[in-house]
Amino acid sequence: MKSLILRDLKLAFRSGGGFALTLAFFLIVVMFVPFGVGANLDLLARIAPGILWIGALLSCLLSLDRIFQLDWEDGTLEALATSPIPLSGIALSKATAHWITTGLPITIAAIPLGYLLNLPTQSYTWLIASLALGTPTLSFIGAFGAAITVGIKRGGLLLSLLVLPLYIPTLMLGAQVVAIGTPNPAQLLALVAAISLLSIALIPFACAIALRSNLR
Amino acid sequence: MFGFDKYTNTVLMAYGVAIAMLAILIVLSLMKSNRVKRELDAQEAKSNGKN
Amino acid sequence: MSLWEYANPARFMALSGRILPTLTIASAVLLLSGLIWGFFGTPADYKQGSTVKIIFLHVPTALMAINAWLMMLVASLIWLIRRHHVSALAAKAAAPIGMTMTLIALATGAIWGKPMWGTYWAWDPRLTSFMILLIFYFGYLALWEAVSDKDTAADLTSILCIVGSVFAVLSRYAVNFWSQGLHQGASLSLDKETHVDNAFYFPLLVSMAGMVLLFVTLVLIRTRTEIRTRRLSALRAREV
Numbered sequence: 001m002k003s004l005i006l007r008d009l010k011l012a013f014r015s016g017g018g019f020a021l022t023l024a025f026f027l028i029v030v031m032f033v034p035f036g037v038g039a040n041l042d043l044l045a046r047i048a049p050g051i052l053w054i055g056a057l058l059s060c061l062l063s064l065d066r067i068f069q070l071d072w073e074d075g076t077l078e079a080l081a082t083s084p085i086p087l088s089g090i091a092l093s094k095a096t097a098h099w100i101t102t103g104l105p106i107t108i109a110a111i112p113l114g115y116l117l118n119l120p121t122q123s124y125t126w127l128i129a130s131l132a133l134g135t136p137t138l139s140f141i142g143a144f145g146a147a148i149t150v151g152i153k154r155g156g157l158l159l160s161l162l163v164l165p166l167y168i169p170t171l172m173l174g175a176q177v178v179a180i181g182t183p184n185p186a187q188l189l190a191l192v193a194a195i196s197l198l199s200i201a202l203i204p205f206a207c208a209i210a211l212r213s214n215l216r
Numbered sequence: 217m218f219g220f221d222k223y224t225n226t227v228l229m230a231y232g233v234a235i236a237m238l239a240i241l242i243v244l245s246l247m248k249s250n251r252v253k254r255e256l257d258a259q260e261a262k263s264n265g266k267n
Numbered sequence: 268m269s270l271w272e273y274a275n276p277a278r279f280m281a282l283s284g285r286i287l288p289t290l291t292i293a294s295a296v297l298l299l300s301g302l303i304w305g306f307f308g309t310p311a312d313y314k315q316g317s318t319v320k321i322i323f324l325h326v327p328t329a330l331m332a333i334n335a336w337l338m339m340l341v342a343s344l345i346w347l348i349r350r351h352h353v354s355a356l357a358a359k360a361a362a363p364i365g366m367t368m369t370l371i372a373l374a375t376g377a378i379w380g381k382p383m384w385g386t387y388w389a390w391d392p393r394l395t396s397f398m399i400l401l402i403f404y405f406g407y408l409a410l411w412e413a414v415s416d417k418d419t420a421a422d423l424t425s426i427l428c429i430v431g432s433v434f435a436v437l438s439r440y441a442v443n444f445w446s447q448g449l450h451q452g453a454s455l456s457l458d459k460e461t462h463v464d465n466a467f468y469f470p471l472l473v474s475m476a477g478m479v480l481l482f483v484t485l486v487l488i489r490t491r492t493e494i495r496t497r498r499l500s501a502l503r504a505r506e507v
Contacts, residue, residue: 166434169441213422230378234324
């Protein structure tokens with residue numbers, strides 16, 4: 001499983017696309033908000049947590065179809081399915097690799113982007129914590145959506161329609177953690193982490209069912 | 217006995233919208249049911265005739 | 268004799284064909300009498316005026332919007348565990364009905380909300396949860412349409428329904444935290460139980476029973492359609 005993660009990481013770095021593209025997209029989304037709502041610093045500071053979280057969701061969405069699509073097309077997935085690693089283990093490795101190549105860079109990139117949006121100084125700790133603990137959910141749910149739509153031609157739009165509703169609890173709680181004036185951010189942060197743990201524990205099995213059905 | 221007041225339009229609109237949507241659902245379900253039933257009957261008659 | 272015998276499509280068709288006429292009449296009578304009783308036979312509320320009559324549409328449809336999803340969840344689990352085709356098809360048949368119920372609940376709520384709250388829409392936890400439920404229905408139905416192989420479609424939609432249910436419940440609770448943070452104290456709760464008087468309670472019960480029966484009737488009709496569609500494509504495939 002470790003080698004599977006390493007292989008995915010190597011592929012992501014070598015093609016160069018995934019990694020840099022996700023961050024460029026994140027930058028563009030965040031940059032467009034002042035273009036749309038005006039460069040009022042007070043307003044930007046107020047909406048920054050939500051913008052950063054929505055930007056993270058959308059950037060994550062962009063690279064989801066890569067999780068299984070290429071391996072599905074060239075038959076690697078079929079070969080992997082007959083290997084001794086259970087399908088849920090494969091899904092776990094793939095989702096982890098996806099998080100390392102998107103969730104982690106997004107979390108780090110959120111710091112300078114938060115500065116662009118005039119995010120209040122005391123919010124940065126909460127921003128990093130909530131993104132670091134929340135983005136694993138995004139990758140795991142995303143892997144689930146990718147596993148479901150892997151057999152569908154041009155399934156990208158459907159993938160978004162399936163995955164985005166599942167992101168709602170993480171988005172609501174995560175953005176709330178960062179917002180100023182939330183009475184008890186640590187409690188919400190614990191809930192964000194709990195959702196991530198739940199996703200990591202259960203979603204690989206759901207992925208396995210979806211992949212097995214698609215491979216049949 | 218009606219018990220209506222200045223909200224008559226509101227109530228009528230709510231009932232109108234809801235009943236219209238229910239009616240669309242029921243009519244579409246029945247239409248599809250009848251169409252499929254007819255096609256299946258035709259197909260079964262055709263298949264039986266051949267065998 | 269066990270319940271599982273009806274998982275056989277032929278038996279299901281026979282049984283459902285036998286009970287459908289009675290069921291249709293019963294649901295029509297109950298729903299119509301509940302609505303007519305509610306529409307003509309109830310007094311205006313001292314606070315809400317005659318808009319209180321909308322409750323006889325709003326509450327039963329909201330109830331069925333959630334129960335339809337629960338039924339789909341149970342049917343999906345049965346399909347994944349026991350592989351009964353009728354179960355998967357019943358889940359598919361229920362989804363458009365649940366979606367319509369959600370839409371009606373949202374629409375009647377919005378129409379009621381305009382004079383009572385002064386707005387068609389507010390980001391209140393209950394309203395938001397229903398909007399979320401609606402997009403879950405959209406995704407579920409879209410997935411059924413997108414997958415061409417029937418058994419794979421049943422598998423994928425079932426697992427989506429199960430995972431979706433978990434996250435729908437999480438959303439329902441997340442919404443409470445989120446909405447508290449946004450409107451401080453601007454409470455727009457419906458407070459149903461406190462002012463439902465007997466004059467409203469009985470017609471409401473009749474409407475709810477009618478809506479449940481209507482749902483069952485429509486699910487049976489649509490499941491029968493799905494079974495016939497399946498048989499039709501099997502016959503056609505054999506010919507080619």
